[in-house]
Amino acid sequence: MAIIIVDLSLMLKKLLSLFLILLISCGGGGGGGGSDDGGGTGPTDPAPVAIFSGSPTSGPVPLTVGFLSGSTNATTHAWDFDNDGSPDASGSSVSYTYENTGTYSVSLTVTSSGGTDTTTKTDYITVNAVPPTAAFFGAPTSGTPELRVQFTNTSSQYTQSSWSFGDGSTSSEDSPIHTYTATGDYDVSLSVTGEGGSNTVNESAYITLTDIATPAMIVDSKYTDTTTGSSVALDIKVLGVTGLAAAQAKLTFDTSALTIGDVTAGDFLTGNTDPLFIVTNEDGAVTIYTSSLSSDQPTSDGDGVIATVNFTVNGSTNTNLNFDSANTIMLDVNGANIAINGLENGYLILE
Numbered sequence: 001m002a003i004i005i006v007d008l009s010l011m012l013k014k015l016l017s018l019f020l021i022l023l024i025s026c027g028g029g030g031g032g033g034g035s036d037d038g039g040g041t042g043p044t045d046p047a048p049v050a051i052f053s054g055s056p057t058s059g060p061v062p063l064t065v066g067f068l069s070g071s072t073n074a075t076t077h078a079w080d081f082d083n084d085g086s087p088d089a090s091g092s093s094v095s096y097t098y099e100n101t102g103t104y105s106v107s108l109t110v111t112s113s114g115g116t117d118t119t120t121k122t123d124y125i126t127v128n129a130v131p132p133t134a135a136f137f138g139a140p141t142s143g144t145p146e147l148r149v150q151f152t153n154t155s156s157q158y159t160q161s162s163w164s165f166g167d168g169s170t171s172s173e174d175s176p177i178h179t180y181t182a183t184g185d186y187d188v189s190l191s192v193t194g195e196g197g198s199n200t201v202n203e204s205a206y207i208t209l210t211d212i213a214t215p216a217m218i219v220d221s222k223y224t225d226t227t228t229g230s231s232v233a234l235d236i237k238v239l240g241v242t243g244l245a246a247a248q249a250k251l252t253f254d255t256s257a258l259t260i261g262d263v264t265a266g267d268f269l270t271g272n273t274d275p276l277f278i279v280t281n282e283d284g285a286v287t288i289y290t291s292s293l294s295s296d297q298p299t300s301d302g303d304g305v306i307a308t309v310n311f312t313v314n315g316s317t318n319t320n321l322n323f324d325s326a327n328t329i330m331l332d333v334n335g336a337n338i339a340i341n342g343l344e345n346g347y348l349i350l351e
Helices: 008-025
Strands: 052-055 058-060 063-069 076-080 093-098 102-112 115-128 136-139 147-153 160-164 177-180 184-194 197-209 216-220 223-226 231-244 246-253 258-265 276-282 285-291 300-313 319-323 329-331 342-344 346-350
Touching: 052 102, 052 115, 058 063, 063 102, 063 115, 136 184, 136 197, 147 184, 147 197, 216 246, 216 319, 223 231, 231 246, 231 329, 246 300, 258 276, 258 285, 285 300, 300 319
Parallel strands: 058 115, 216 342, 223 346
Antiparallel strands: 052 063, 063 093, 076 102, 102 115, 136 147, 147 177, 160 184, 184 197, 216 231, 231 300, 246 285, 246 319, 246 329, 258 300, 276 285, 319 346
């Protein structure tokens, strides 16, 4: 019978060497110290996560939105408010104003030593158009025919205008001028349209025209379209008078806009003899006096021209020819005053 002799100490050494090899390959250390000298991986920084919210997320233009980052493990923040690929702001709490209508996607990119993360909220912000509001005023709003009214559009958030003047006339101009030719009350409406919709305002009996009270003295024509350098002739007329024997009219004007020329007598007080006719020029004023000298027609009734005044237009803006009411009179055959109930100035409109 064979006898096997086993060397236990040698076997133990081999087993211990195998154990150490296995321990090292599994990341274990060679000793009891805290250092990692055996080739294993150390701890790493956590990756950032991009999170954000905004408020409000919809509203009328211009819309200011506040954005707040709720990101974790982030050290920098880059915001792209219209998702065009270019950063618009930095910081964890920011605001941005949207100046144009539309729908906008928003992106936030955060970074740290642990990496980078981006989140995008598609169609997150909606900026709505503001509805238009129609509004206007006109001047003057009352008078006698013809009445030339300047309308001014004070609407907001609009791109197109549509006017109705109440006499069958319309306009699409922004701030038109309209002339009313007949007595009555006129409703005026304005409709405006914009990106946010449409709106209409109606003003009932906004314009009122009444017949001029007589006896009256007027500049005819009331409105004269002209140009710089032009000559204009304006009649001084009486309306609805009875028993007129003499009249005086004093007119004032801007000498930088008008240069007075010839002043000639009208035929209203002409009978078998031309009327007395006296013209007195002052700086910026002219006084015209006329009276009947006719035995066959000492007085006149009705409507007629007592004088014609010629001017040269010097200025480049609209100007007026105005009655001086304190020095404008009508007299009967006895020299008594005839009450003047209406005066109407003249207006030169330069094109």
